[in-house]
Amino acid sequence: MPEAPDLEVIKEYLNASLKDAVVEACKVLRPTVVRSLAADVTGDLPGRTFLDAQRRGKFLTLRFSGGRSLVINPMLTGALQHCAESVRVQKKTCVVLSVGGGMDLRYLDDRQMGKVYYIRNGEPGDNGEAGGEAQDELVPQYTGLGPDVLSGITLEDFQARLKKFNGEIKGVLTRGAFISGIGNAYSDEILFAAGISPFKKCRALKPEELETLHTQCRQVLEEATETLRSRMGSDIHKKVRDFLKVHNKGGQPCPKCGGNITQLNANQRITSYCRHCQPGLLIRN
Numbered sequence: 001m002p003e004a005p006d007l008e009v010i011k012e013y014l015n016a017s018l019k020d021a022v023v024e025a026c027k028v029l030r031p032t033v034v035r036s037l038a039a040d041v042t043g044d045l046p047g048r049t050f051l052d053a054q055r056r057g058k059f060l061t062l063r064f065s066g067g068r069s070l071v072i073n074p075m076l077t078g079a080l081q082h083c084a085e086s087v088r089v090q091k092k093t094c095v096v097l098s099v100g101g102g103m104d105l106r107y108l109d110d111r112q113m114g115k116v117y118y119i120r121n122g123e124p125g126d127n128g129e130a131g132g133e134a135q136d137e138l139v140p141q142y143t144g145l146g147p148d149v150l151s152g153i154t155l156e157d158f159q160a161r162l163k164k165f166n167g168e169i170k171g172v173l174t175r176g177a178f179i180s181g182i183g184n185a186y187s188d189e190i191l192f193a194a195g196i197s198p199f200k201k202c203r204a205l206k207p208e209e210l211e212t213l214h215t216q217c218r219q220v221l222e223e224a225t226e227t228l229r230s231r232m233g234s235d236i237h238k239k240v241r242d243f244l245k246v247h248n249k250g251g252q253p254c255p256k257c258g259g260n261i262t263q264l265n266a267n268q269r270i271t272s273y274c275r276h277c278q279p280g281l282l283i284r285n
């Protein structure tokens, strides 16, 4: 699942490589992922110029001339691929944009859980805040999205927002309504860095734990963004996760204490943590 660091670097890549690109054609190969809200995307998008890419949480917005945008919510399995049009079209390809110079921008989605929305947006030149009102109304889950994890939320804000939530801290961190951009992998990394059990109830966190958590949310994701920036290159469809410290590393030694990393798999979600460095009762079985 792409999370804030992945999408941040993909955004930067698209801004650098699609600058002034004009869409020559748009093909929808798997219509279930596409919601043409402003107009039929295949007929309306060609001829428009790419303006920029923006990100908020786990949404990526590609803005085009004439006040149109593609809002991409990749969910669990969506990815973008930028490649020569001669590159074999993978079976999981859902949308293909010909972006000039013999290049394609493709949206891939193995399980077709993600969505691509074609919406009417603010006029070109507005900063759009990755959306504007139209997007808020039309794109599900966009309304009520909490502040982006990399946007510099203050400790006071962080504490005040957390008060509205209940339950285990890992679950709350991954809910976009609290802070947006954190998913399953990076929530494990943040909690490991903060030394907090993923199963600790968020109401039970002590003030000093909250402070550490607030710091680590930003720090872990900033460091990951930095790493991805140097590693992702033009293969934006490939997930780079091998540098993570605990997520999906069950049975391997903990980088802090050397003990074994514990890994649980519940509801198709992996949770990896160190029992020694992140103490707490495991209530769930």
Ligand SMILES: [Zn+2]
Pocket (backbone or CB within 6 Å): 254, 255, 256, 257, 258, 259, 274, 275, 276, 277, 278
């Ligand atoms: Zn440890």
